[in-house]
Amino acid sequence: MSGANPVAQALVETWAIGARITRYLLDGIPAAALDAAPAGKGRTVRDLFAHLHDVRLMWLKAARPDLMEGLAKVGSGSTVDHAALATALDASAAALAVLVADSAAGDGRVKGFKPHVTAFVGYLLSHEAHHRGQVALAARLAGLPLDKKVSYGMWEWGVR
Structure with a gap:
């Protein structure tokens, strides 16, 4: 994004930092913890990471389906390993970075989300x-x- 609007560039970078922290957490989870669930019920750790990826895809499908090429849902109950989760999260994060960049450079909106791209990034991070x-x-x-x-x-937000 060299030469881009500095605010648009900052939004993309902020999204990238948040996505990097999600990956950092995944990388720090022992394989044995992927099937952990609070009190033995609810979403497992693996399901939570799958959910993050799948929600990213939900937004891409609504706002920019053209950015979904090569991306597939992981889904709840999946048995994918760390590497597959990491690959999925990296790909969906990259596609969302394009959505954020294009929205910020355009009219400042994300199709299907109100009010604007800055709030969308806030929503994603939250x-x-x-x-x-x-x-x-x-x-x-x-x-x-x-x-x-x-x-x-996870609280180290400095760009590495």
């Missing part, structure tokens, strides 16, 4: 942060708490 908290809690309740480096590292 949604993902909510579920990252659920992931951390589920892992802890399963006796597999996050490493302190990961817990504190």
Whole structure:
């Protein structure tokens, strides 16, 4: 986005930071914790990461279906491993970055979302942060708490 509007560039970068933190959390989850669920019921850690990816796809389908090429839902109850979740999350994050960039450079709107692209990025970040908290809690309740480096590292918003 060189030469782009600095506000549009900042929105894309902010989204990228949030998506990077979601991936950082996934990378810090032990394989044994992927099937953890609070109190043994509800969404598992794996399902929560799948949900994040699938909600990203929901927005792409509504706003820019052309950006969904090669992307597929993971779905609740999936048995995909870390690598497959990481690949899915990376791909959906990249597609959303294009949506955010194009929306910010255009009329400032995201089709199907009100009021504007800045609020859309806020929504995405809030949604993902909510579920990252659920992931951390589920892992802890399963006796597999996050490493302190990961817990504190999620708050490192500096661009690396």
